[in-house]
Amino acid sequence: MSTTAREIHLVARPEGPPVPGDFALVERELPDPGQGELLVRNLVISVDPYMRGKMAGRRTYTDPYELNAPMDGGSVGVVEASGDPAFPVGTTVLHGRGWRSHALLPAGSARPVNIRGDVPAGIYLGALGMPGQTAYIGLVDKAGLREGDTVFVSGAAGAVGGMAGQLARMYGAKRVIGSAGSPEKVAHLIDDLGFDAAFDYKAAPVREQLAEAAPDGIDVYFDNVGGDHLEAAIECANDFARFALCGSISGYNATEAPKAPRNLFQIVTKRLTLRGFIVGDDPERMGDFYRDVAPAVAEGRITLRETVVDGLENAPEAFISMLSGGNIGKMVVRVSD
Amino acid sequence: MSTTAREIHLVARPEGPPVPGDFALVERELPDPGQGELLVRNLVISVDPYMRGKMAGRRTYTDPYELNAPMDGGSVGVVEASGDPAFPVGTTVLHGRGWRSHALLPAGSARPVNIRGDVPAGIYLGALGMPGQTAYIGLVDKAGLREGDTVFVSGAAGAVGGMAGQLARMYGAKRVIGSAGSPEKVAHLIDDLGFDAAFDYKAAPVREQLAEAAPDGIDVYFDNVGGDHLEAAIECANDFARFALCGSISGYNATEAPKAPRNLFQIVTKRLTLRGFIVGDDPERMGDFYRDVAPAVAEGRITLRETVVDGLENAPEAFISMLSGGNIGKMVVRVSD
Incomplete structure (x- = not known):
């Protein structure tokens, strides 16, 4: 047979x-x-x-x-x-x-x-698969999220981004801000996922919208997008902010080298840390992930x-x-x- | 009086x-x-x-x-x-x-x-002042230099760069590579400071010259220059390489926003860490700096x-x-x- x-x-x-x-x-x-x-x-x-x-x-x-x-x-x-x-x-x-x-x-x-x-x-x-694990590793291990941080997540209506924003809230972020690509997604972030602020990156320059959403700056950036989002996050970063770089979806289909942030010197003046990561590098953390996140998903606190x-x-x-x-x-x- | x-x-x-x-x-x-x-x-x-x-x-x-x-x-x-x-x-x-x-x-x-x-x-x-301290903090604390690393230092004929290259050697780097802006400076790096390889960044694209000088890639980059040097270092970086970003002298006199690296997605795929820093943030390390570096300067091992x-x-x-x-x-x- x-x-x-x-x-x-x-x-x-x-x-x-x-x-x-x-x-x-x-x-x-x-x-x-x-x-x-x-x-x-x-x-x-x-x-x-x-x-x-x-x-x-x-x-x-x-x-x-x-x-x-x-x-x-x-x-x-x-x-x-x-x-x-x-x-x-x-x-x-x-x-x-x-x-x-x-x-x-x-x-x-x-x-x-x-x-x-x-x-x-x-x-x-x-939520309990690779995207959830990616959000967890990036936010907790790579960005070193601390209570009271203001967190910005780009591509926040995607699987990784949605988990990152909700985990940030669960771990005590003071303010969670997301970007997404339509008014419907922005409403989803606010109404369903509990983001404090969200904006449609197609509606106006990211830099302006982020500055408005984060009047006191950002302490953590979870990057799924790259390009102008990364530039805006650098511009808006507080001193000693930590960036977890997870992806650059803005460039995945590009046939030319992408435009890059022109404000990288602020990495020095603001003492930023940018850390690229791949979820598969940290298999020893998967037990911690399930222990921490599965109950929250089971109870509907994270969706x-x-x-x-x-x-x-x-x-x-x-x-x-x-x-x-x-x-x-x-x-x-x-x-x- | x-x-x-x-x-x-x-x-x-x-x-x-x-x-x-x-x-x-x-x-x-x-x-x-x-x-x-x-x-x-x-x-x-x-x-x-x-x-x-x-x-x-x-x-x-x-x-x-x-x-x-x-x-x-x-x-x-x-x-x-x-x-x-x-x-x-x-x-x-x-x-x-x-x-x-x-x-x-x-x-x-x-x-x-x-x-x-x-x-x-x-x-x-x-050597025993702010430039030496900057090199020490960047290399040891921010880039986490380890024995056996291949280290690239841009602006290596300057005060900070010259110290960074020599400290890398002193702390056990396998190979130390420097860039500078003239044949005379390149000779100085090799002959006087003990760099393993050096090149004149004005003579050919940094990316090509760095690839030639570092056939096995780089593990640590100490950046004094930014711009095309940073792009080349990302291109040449090994997985998990660590970058200490100290300055961007290529942009200090610029009146337009500088050209930026177009390969930042490699920060993700190679899991790079980029850390900007300012020497004054770590006053508690100055005692360690003098303890480690002053004898080497006094004995002429570092000049x-x-x-x-x-x-x-x-x-x-x-x-x-x-x-x-x-x-x-x-x-x-x-x-x-």
Whole structure:
């Protein structure tokens, strides 16, 4: 018996914004799992900004995606056939072979997760997954958040940004400010996520809006955007402010070198610390993350909206849309029920 | 009895590179020192890059210089009349009222220093003064230098840069690379200061020359220059490299916002840490600095060349020249013998 898997392959490396033709839906027969393997039917798969980097041909901190092969990415699925007694059929698992309907994988690369009641499977791709972990590591370890800090989060209506803002509040920030790309997202930050102030970065220069939202300056900046957001944060920073640099989505689709902040000398005069980071570098902190954050998510003190796209065949469009801001909260693709 | 002091006043705020007309030599009668005051005849005064910032009208980390008043700055002088028995006439002191022939100052703001044998008074303005302290704090505390690091120092033929390179070597760097602005300075770095590699940043793009000088990348960058040097250092950085940002002399005379590095996203992918700093923030480290560095200077293991200009009236020219690279090592002005 074999299983027909549908997979999204990268067939061309995007120049500028990805287009549907960079991807192809391919069917493949998967054999039954061997000893120590699992066959998993995916429920939801993740599309994340970092994947844009892997579509380019250069190595950054991970290898690029191969052409004409299924892409990797976070996914939650159900074991359909098992070669490992620790993972009986029916077990829900988190694993790294997304972008496909079914995955054959070593049991050691899967982690069982609890899906109870109305908890959506996607929570392990969002609030309790890589985005939540990224927000936690960046805010607590890299920016060294302290009680009473004023915190600015860019791209705050995204998965990482939304978690960063809420965690800042949970850990005692005095004031949490977010930027996002539409009035609807701004309302979401204020009304749903409890930000103290938020602004639409498309409505007026970031520098002006941030100065207005942070009249006493900022102590921490969580950067998902780069470019003019980073420049504005430097301009608005208080002495000894700490920046956690997580991403630069403003530049991911750029074909020219991005415009850069022209006020970097203020890093000296204000004694700023800028720290770039990657969530995977700190696996020893994951236990602390679950201990601190899972209860808050379970109790609803922290919430992360999902933007759900149905159907594996729509995953490329979901990804393309997410890169240009088409999501609120975590963008996931529902692959099966 | 009074003393006629000659003082350099700032009479206009420079636009772009300072010109002699921005300064004026002014004579002033100083009264005898009162209780707790000292009258000091200056031997040498310091001209330093940071002073350019204080000539502009904006506050950065210190107040700007006032117009039509003597500028402040490091100086070593001799007590000529004393209102404090702890500072007898003839005591050599380090103090902050440079840019003048004689200074009247509170005894509490002066520090006695030893001038013995052939030690030039200027050593307290250079190797054992603010530049040496800056190099030490930046390299040890901010960049967290470790044994085996490859270290790049920009502006390495200046006072801070020369000290940073030599301290890197003393603390166990595997390879020390410097940039400077002339073939003569490059030779000085290699032949006199013991750098492993050095290049003339005017001869070819910094990025190319740094890549050639650091085939295995850099782990620490000590930045005195900013701009294209910072961009090249980011490009050449190894994962987890640490940058101490001390200054941006490439931009001090600029009238337009400087060009900025266009590769800042590499701060994320390479997990870099950039830390701006000001030497005065860490007074508690000065004891450690003298303990570690003074013996090395006394024994000649660390040397810092002086570029000496004679005559207070030439101090503005010395300053203007230093800003455009007219010095090797520490630029000082000899005011009296």
